[in-house]
Amino acid sequence: MEASPALSRIGLAGLAVMGQNLALNIAEKGFPISVYNRTTSKVDETVDRAHNEGNLPLFGQNNPRDFVLSIQRPRSVIILVKAGAPVDQTIAALSAHMEPGDAIIDGGNEWYENTERRIAEATGRGLLYLGMGVSGGEEGARYGPSLMPGGSHQAYTNVQDILHKVAAQVEDGPCVTYIGEGGSGNFVKMVHNGIEYGDMQLISEAYDVLKNVGGLSNEELGEIFAEWNKGELESFLIEITADIFKVRDDLADGFLVDKLLDKTGMKGTGKWTVQQAAELSVAAPTIAASLDCRYLSGLKEEREKAEETLKQAGFKEVIGSVTSGIDKKRLIDDVRQALYASKICSYAQGMNLLRAKSVEKGWGLNLGELARIWKGGCIIRAVFLDRIKNAYQRNQSLPNLIVDPDFAKEMVQRQAAWRRVVGLAVSAGISTPGMCASLSYFDTYRRGRLPANLVQAQRDLFGAHTYERVDRPGAFHTEWTKLAQKSGSGVGALN
Numbered sequence: 001m002e003a004s005p006a007l008s009r010i011g012l013a014g015l016a017v018m019g020q021n022l023a024l025n026i027a028e029k030g031f032p033i034s035v036y037n038r039t040t041s042k043v044d045e046t047v048d049r050a051h052n053e054g055n056l057p058l059f060g061q062n063n064p065r066d067f068v069l070s071i072q073r074p075r076s077v078i079i080l081v082k083a084g085a086p087v088d089q090t091i092a093a094l095s096a097h098m099e100p101g102d103a104i105i106d107g108g109n110e111w112y113e114n115t116e117r118r119i120a121e122a123t124g125r126g127l128l129y130l131g132m133g134v135s136g137g138e139e140g141a142r143y144g145p146s147l148m149p150g151g152s153h154q155a156y157t158n159v160q161d162i163l164h165k166v167a168a169q170v171e172d173g174p175c176v177t178y179i180g181e182g183g184s185g186n187f188v189k190m191v192h193n194g195i196e197y198g199d200m201q202l203i204s205e206a207y208d209v210l211k212n213v214g215g216l217s218n219e220e221l222g223e224i225f226a227e228w229n230k231g232e233l234e235s236f237l238i239e240i241t242a243d244i245f246k247v248r249d250d251l252a253d254g255f256l257v258d259k260l261l262d263k264t265g266m267k268g269t270g271k272w273t274v275q276q277a278a279e280l281s282v283a284a285p286t287i288a289a290s291l292d293c294r295y296l297s298g299l300k301e302e303r304e305k306a307e308e309t310l311k312q313a314g315f316k317e318v319i320g321s322v323t324s325g326i327d328k329k330r331l332i333d334d335v336r337q338a339l340y341a342s343k344i345c346s347y348a349q350g351m352n353l354l355r356a357k358s359v360e361k362g363w364g365l366n367l368g369e370l371a372r373i374w375k376g377g378c379i380i381r382a383v384f385l386d387r388i389k390n391a392y393q394r395n396q397s398l399p400n401l402i403v404d405p406d407f408a409k410e411m412v413q414r415q416a417a418w419r420r421v422v423g424l425a426v427s428a429g430i431s432t433p434g435m436c437a438s439l440s441y442f443d444t445y446r447r448g449r450l451p452a453n454l455v456q457a458q459r460d461l462f463g464a465h466t467y468e469r470v471d472r473p474g475a476f477h478t479e480w481t482k483l484a485q486k487s488g489s490g491v492g493a494l495n
Helices: 017-028 042-053 064-070 086-097 112-124 135-145 153-166 184-212 218-228 236-244 268-281 285-295 300-312 319-323 330-359 365-371 387-392 406-430 433-445 452-463 480-487
Strands: 010-015 033-036 058-061 077-079 102-104 130-137 144-152
Touching: 010 017, 010 064, 017 033, 017 042, 017 064, 017 153, 033 042, 033 064, 042 236, 058 077, 058 086, 058 236, 064 452, 077 153, 086 102, 086 112, 102 112, 102 153, 102 236, 102 387, 112 130, 112 184, 130 135, 130 153, 130 184, 135 153, 144 184, 144 365, 184 218, 184 236, 184 268, 184 285, 184 319, 184 406, 184 433, 218 236, 236 480, 268 285, 268 406, 285 330, 330 365, 330 387, 330 433, 365 387, 387 406, 406 433, 452 480
Parallel strands: 010 033, 010 077, 033 058, 077 102, 102 130
Antiparallel strands: 130 144
C-alpha cells in the first residue's frame, strides 16, 4: 500500500529488522501504521513485506514531516534506532513536526538516564515520552515481544490497546505492563539483560562440565537439554541450546557449535547492570562473573599462550583422573540441579537490584508483575518465572527469593548435587565461575555470622574506622597494635 486513505493509528521510525518486525506485528493486529526510515530503501522493503505477509495496513513515508502528519492525534511515534546520539537526532527530526500532547516512544536498549534527560526535554515542548524495553529479538518483535514501557503514564494509556495486542500472550495476560515513571522501563530491560548474561553463562558451564567431565557427545547433549526443557528448567534459552547441539556443519565435518570461535560479544547492558549493582551496594556476583567471563573470552590469543606457558611450567591436566569411572547418569542429574539452584541465585540478584533502584528513585516497581511479563516473548522467558511471580505476590517485601518458603525448600534439596558439581569441576580444572558465584552467594547469605568481624578489626587497626560489638551498642575503637605488644602476642608470636 503506497498512500494511506486515512490517518494511521501509530507511527514507527527506524526500519532495521527489529523495527520492521515490530511494525508488521502492529499492522497484523489491525492497527494502521505509518513507517519511516532515513534510508528510503528500507521503507520500500517494509512496504513490500507488509504486502507479501498479508496486505497489512502499513504505509511508507519518505520524510519526517509527511510521516508525522500521517498519524492521527494525539500522535504516538515509536523509534527503534541505535542508542545514543542517533536517538537524539531522530527525536529532533520528528519533534519539529509534532504538537503538544503527542508522544515519542523509544524502543531501543537505552541507558536509563538518557531517557530521563529526554523526558525533561520533551516535557519542555509539551510532548509525552516513554522509554520502552523490548525483549524477544527479531522473532519476538514480529510475533509477540515482552514490553517494558516506563515514563509518561498518559503516553502509555494512549497506546495501551496496541501494546496489549502486540505483546506476547501468556495465560495471565499480555507480557506488557506500565513499569513506572522516568527511565524505569529502560532500567528494567537492562537488568533483564543482566539476568540473561547470568543464564547464558550458567548454561555454558553446564555444557562444559557435561562435555569435558562427563564426556558427552553433541547428540547426547541435544537430547539432555531437550529433556531438561520438559521440566523445571523449561525456558527459551534451554530450548535453543538443545537446537544448537543438533546443527551439523555444512562447510566441514561434525557439528557447527564445535567450529565457533570461543569469544563472546556484548553490547553493554551487562556491564551497566554490574555497575549499577556496585553503585547501589547490591551483591550480584553471578551476573558479574558472567561479565568477567565475556572479558576473559575475548583474550583468546593470551589464553592460548597461557595454556602453553603453564604446560611448560609443569601444569598437568587433572581432568583425566576425575573423569575415569564417572557415573554419567548421576552427573547429568546433578548438573541439572546445580543449574537450577544457580539460576535462582542469579534471578534473586537481579530482583534485588530492581528493588534497590526502585526505592532510590521512588518508582514503585512491582517485582511480581515484572516476573509475569517476562514469562513470554523475552529471551529469559521460563516456566519458573511464574513461581517467582507467586513468591512476590505472597510477600511483596520478600527480602530475597532464596528465603521464599518454596524456593528455600528447593535450594536445600538441590544443594548436595550443586556442591558435587562445583567440587568436581574444581577437581577437574574446569572453571564454573557462575555456579561458584551463585553457591558462594547462597552460602554467604544463609550464614548468620561471617568473618567480616576480622575485616572490621583490620580496618579499625590501620584506619581507626571504629567497629560495633555484638553484645552492646555504640561505636568502639581499639589501639590493637599497642595492646597486642603489651600482651606479648604481636607479629612473630607463632615462631
